[in-house]
Amino acid sequence: MSNASLLKGRSKAGIIFSGGPAPAANAVISSAALSFIDAGIPVLGFMGGYKNLIDFDKSDPQLVEGEHYTVFDTYIGEIRNRRGICIQTARANPGKDVKTPNDLNDPIKTRKIQNVLDAFEWLDIGLLISIGGDDTLRTANLMNTSGMPAIHIPKTIDNDYFGIPWTFGYWTSVDVAQKTLLNLQSDAKSTSSFFIAEIMGRKAGWLTYAAGIAGEAIKMIAVEDLPPEGDLDIDEICKDIVDTIITREKRKRPYGVICLAEGLADRLPDFLRPTEKDSFGHTILGKAEIGKVIAEGVQKLYYNRTGENVKINFKQIGYETRTAPPISYDVVLGSMLGHGSYKLFSEGNIGHMVSVVENFSVIGIPFGDLIDPKTLTTKVRTVPKDDDLYKLKNALTYRPVD
Numbered sequence: 001m002s003n004a005s006l007l008k009g010r011s012k013a014g015i016i017f018s019g020g021p022a023p024a025a026n027a028v029i030s031s032a033a034l035s036f037i038d039a040g041i042p043v044l045g046f047m048g049g050y051k052n053l054i055d056f057d058k059s060d061p062q063l064v065e066g067e068h069y070t071v072f073d074t075y076i077g078e079i080r081n082r083r084g085i086c087i088q089t090a091r092a093n094p095g096k097d098v099k100t101p102n103d104l105n106d107p108i109k110t111r112k113i114q115n116v117l118d119a120f121e122w123l124d125i126g127l128l129i130s131i132g133g134d135d136t137l138r139t140a141n142l143m144n145t146s147g148m149p150a151i152h153i154p155k156t157i158d159n160d161y162f163g164i165p166w167t168f169g170y171w172t173s174v175d176v177a178q179k180t181l182l183n184l185q186s187d188a189k190s191t192s193s194f195f196i197a198e199i200m201g202r203k204a205g206w207l208t209y210a211a212g213i214a215g216e217a218i219k220m221i222a223v224e225d226l227p228p229e230g231d232l233d234i235d236e237i238c239k240d241i242v243d244t245i246i247t248r249e250k251r252k253r254p255y256g257v258i259c260l261a262e263g264l265a266d267r268l269p270d271f272l273r274p275t276e277k278d279s280f281g282h283t284i285l286g287k288a289e290i291g292k293v294i295a296e297g298v299q300k301l302y303y304n305r306t307g308e309n310v311k312i313n314f315k316q317i318g319y320e321t322r323t324a325p326p327i328s329y330d331v332v333l334g335s336m337l338g339h340g341s342y343k344l345f346s347e348g349n350i351g352h353m354v355s356v357v358e359n360f361s362v363i364g365i366p367f368g369d370l371i372d373p374k375t376l377t378t379k380v381r382t383v384p385k386d387d388d389l390y391k392l393k394n395a396l397t398y399r400p401v402d
Contacts, residue, residue, distance in 0.1 A: 007041070007126030007127055007149070009126065010121075010124045010125060010126030011041070011042060011124050011126065012041065012042045012043065012044055012123065012124050012125050012126065012127075013036050013041055013042070013043050013044070013125065013126070013127040013128075013129055013345075014043070014044045014045075014046060014069075014120060014123070014125040014127070014128055014129065015029060015032060015033065015043060015044070015045045015046065015072075015087065015129045015131065016046045016049055016050060016128065016129070016130055016131065016132075016136075017029065017049060017085055017087055017088075017089045017131045017132060017155075018049035018050060018089060018090065018091065018092070018093075018130070018131070018132035018133075018135075018136040018139070019049070019089060019091060019132040019133045019135065019136050019155065019156075020089070020091075020133070020156075020157075020322060021084065021085055021089060021322040021323045022155050022156065022157050022167070022168060022169030022170075022173075022322060023083070023157070023168070023169035023172035023173060023321075023322070023323065023324050023325070023326040023327075023330055024080075024168045024169050024172065024326035024330035024331055024333065024334035025084070025085045025086075025089075025131070025155070025168075025169070025334070026079045026080060026081075026082045026083075026084070026085065026086050027080040027081070027168070027326065027330070027331045027332075027334035027335045027338065028131055028153055028155075028168060028334040028335070028337055028338040029045065029076070029079075029085070029086060029087065029131070029338065030076045030077055030078075030079050030080050030086075030335070030338065031080070031334070031335040031336070031337075031338030031339045032129055032131075032153070032338035032339065032341045032342065033045070033072040033076045033338075034074065034076060034077050035338065035339045035341070035342035035343075036342055036345075037072065037073075037074065037076075039342065039346070042071065042072075043071075043072045044069045044070065044071055044072070044123060044125065045069060045070045045072055045086070045087040046068070046069045046087065047067070047068055047069060047070065047087050047088050048087075048088045048089065048090040048092075049088075049089050049090040049091070049092055049132075050090070050092040050093065050094050050116060050139070051090040051092035052068040052069075053092075053094070053115065053116045053119045054092055054094045054112040054115055054116060055112075055115060056115045056116065056118055056119035056122075057115070057118075058118040058119075058121075058122060061119075061122050063119060063122070063123065069123070070087065080331055080334075080335060081325065081326065081331055083323045083324060083325050083326070084323050085323075093135060093139060094112035094113045094115070094116050094139060094142075095112075095113055095138060095139045095142040095143075096112075097109040097110075097112070098110060098113070098142055098376065099375075099376065100374070100375070100376065101373070101374070101376065104142070104145065104146065110146070113142055113143065113146055114146075116143070116148075117143070117146060117147065117148055120148055125148075126149065127148075127149050127150070127151070127345060127350075128140065128143055128144075128148050128149065128150040128151070129150075129151055129153065129341045130143070130150055130151070130152045130153065131152075131153045131155050132152075132155050133154075133155055133156045133161075134156070134161070134378035134380070135378075136152070136155070137152050137154065137353060137367070137370065137371070137378055138371065138376060138377065138378055140152040140367070141351075141367040141371050141376070142376070144350065144351045144367060149350040149351070150350070150351065151341045151344050151345060151349075151350065151351075151352060151353075151354065151364075152352075152353045152354070152367070153337050153338065153340070153341055153353070153354045154167055154337075154353060154354070154355070155167060155168065155169070156170075157169050157170055157172075157173040157200065157207060157321060157322060158170075158200065158201050158202060158203065158204060158206060158207055159204070159206035159207060159381075160201075160202075160203050160204035160206060160380050160381050160382065161381060162370060162378070162379035162380065162381040163353055163355050163365045163369070163370055163379075163381075164353075164355040164356065165356075165357075166333065168326075168330050168333045168334035168337055169322075169326065169330050169334070170206070170207070170210075170330070171210075171327060171329050171330055172321070172324055172325075172326045172327045172330045173200075173207060173211075173321035173322065173324070174207060174210045174211050174214060175214075175324075175327055176317075176320060176321040176324045177199055177207065177211035177214075177215065177317050177321055178211050178214035178215040179215075180197070180215070180315075180317050180320075181197060181211060181212070181214075181215025181216070181217060181257055181259070181317075182215050182216065184197060184257050184313075184315060185215070185216055185217075185255075185256070185257050187313075188255040188256060188257060188313075189255045191255075191311065192254045192255055192311070193254075193255060193310075193311035193312070193313060194245060194255060194256055194257070194258065194310065194311065194312050194313070195256075195257045195258070195312075195313045195314075195315055196241075196257075196258050196260060196291045196292075196294060196295045196298070196312060196313070196314050196315070197217070197257055197258070197259050197260070197291065197315045197316075197317055198260050198261075198262050198289070198290060198291030198292075198314070198315070198316045198317065198318075199211055199212075199259055199260070199261060199262065199317045199318070200261075200262055200317070200318045200321065201222060201223075201261040201262055201263050202262065202263045202266065203223065203263055203266075203380045203382065204222065204223065204224070204261075204263070204380065204381065204382040204383060205220070205222025205223060205224050205225070205261050205263075205382070205383050205393075206383055206389075207261070207321075208220055208221075208222045208259050208260070208261040209222065209383060209389055209390070209393045210389070211259065211317075212259035212393065213392060213393060213396055215257065215259070216257075217256075217257045217258060217259045218244060218248070218256035218257060218258060218397070218398035219240075219241065219244055219256075219258045219259070219397050219398060220258075220259045220393050220397065221237060221258070221259070221260050221261065221264065222260075222261035222263065222264070222383070223261060223263045223264060223266070223267065223382065224382055224383050224385060224390065226264070226267060230267075231267060231268065231269045232264055232265075232267035232268050232269070234268075234293065234294060234297055235297070235301075237264075237294055237297075238294060238297040238298050238300075238301045239301065240400070241258055241294070241298050242298055242301045242302050242305060243400035244256075244258075244398055244399075244400050245298070245302065245310060246302075246305075246306070246400070247398070247399075247400040248398065256398065260290060260291050260294060262290060262291075262316075262318070264290045265290040268290065268293075289314070289316070291314050291315070291316065292314045295312045295313070295314040296312075298310075298312055299312050332360065333356070333360065336356060336360045336362060337354050337356065337362075339362070340354035340355075340356070340362035340364075341354055343362050344362070344364045347364075349364040351366060351367050351368075352364035352365060352366055352367065353365045353366075353367065353370060
């Protein structure tokens with residue numbers, strides 16, 4: 001199949017990065033752009049995700065090269081190890097109002113999607129290369145369904161993406177969090193104190209568990225450790241942590257770091273849940289400071305049980321992991337995923353997400369295997385309790401005296 005037929009008669013491909021940053025983002029963008037350029041297909045990178053496209057008016061087009069988009073050249077090959085995102089990002093979501101397949105027939109609910117499609121037509125874009133999280137995958141699916149051929153590259157430092165074993169940037173984020181945890185552990189040991197470290201991870205414990213294992217945490221708690229339903233039992237978690245602290249004190253180890261996933265805040269009772277939301281409609285869980293809430297609860301319970309005070313410090317580990325210099329593994333993985341977007345395109349696998357299997361071999365997964373056809377929502381991959389990573393986390397957890 002020719003490039004022209006795959007591009008629906010248009011001449012260019014467009015890259016959009018949406019949602020939060022992740023290490024190795026530039027490796028993905030660079031390798032994707034170079035792969036298409038090498039095939040004679042010009043590539044545009046849109047600045048700030050969809051934010052400059054959702055209000056596009058074809059009767060008065062205002063998109064300016066160098067301000068709203070960039071035309072990639074071969075120089076893009078020099079940025080694979082650079083931190084940040086060369087085309088920036090934003091959380092603007094043109095598909096926010098589309099909740100069901102029927103909504104795609106509603107011109108009001110699809111107005112922003114149509115604006116983006118109009119912008120692509122004006123710029124002669126015949127293929128969308130989408131890079132982002134689950135909501136960005138959902139948007140790519142809506143674009144593909146609406147007539148804009150799309151290929152998606154999965155992005156999240158949380159590593160909770162269904163359909164891929166490791167997302168680019170995840171292991172760099174683990175590495176950054178590990179170094180912070182080891183520093184906290186040294187401080188705790190020097191001062192006979194404890195730290196509660198709250199680590200990013202909205203829906204799963206991949207980052208908390210891996211960072212905690214690498215950072216020698218004495219306990220790691222994420223959403224997988226909770227009952228399937230119901231509010232978070234703060235008292236039970238505090239009791240478990242106090243039991244661990246008292247046991248370590250009895251064993252002459254009055255120090256340690258406990259890791260909590262920020263996603264625990266999503267199970268807080270309503271009166272404790274944060275109310276601020278991002279542009280995707282997600283509650284900003286970091287605002288809850290679930291680690292701080294638990295740290296205060298642990299201090300109170302410890303005093304009630306012993307009549308003494310214990311030093312508990314609270315630390316959030318999050319934003320500093322998202323734009324750290326990528327480790328070589330993530331540079332290679334990100335580069336392979338970027339190149340994979342061209343591979344899927346050349347094979348005619350439009351409407352697919354790029355993934356990898358053993359030895360970084362690229363595979364494509366149809367959007368239909370990743371998105372619920374009725375709700376248009378994406379699947380989430382938590383850490384299974386029969387998974388060896390979960391068993392390892394439990395094996396390395398410091399256990400209270402029975």
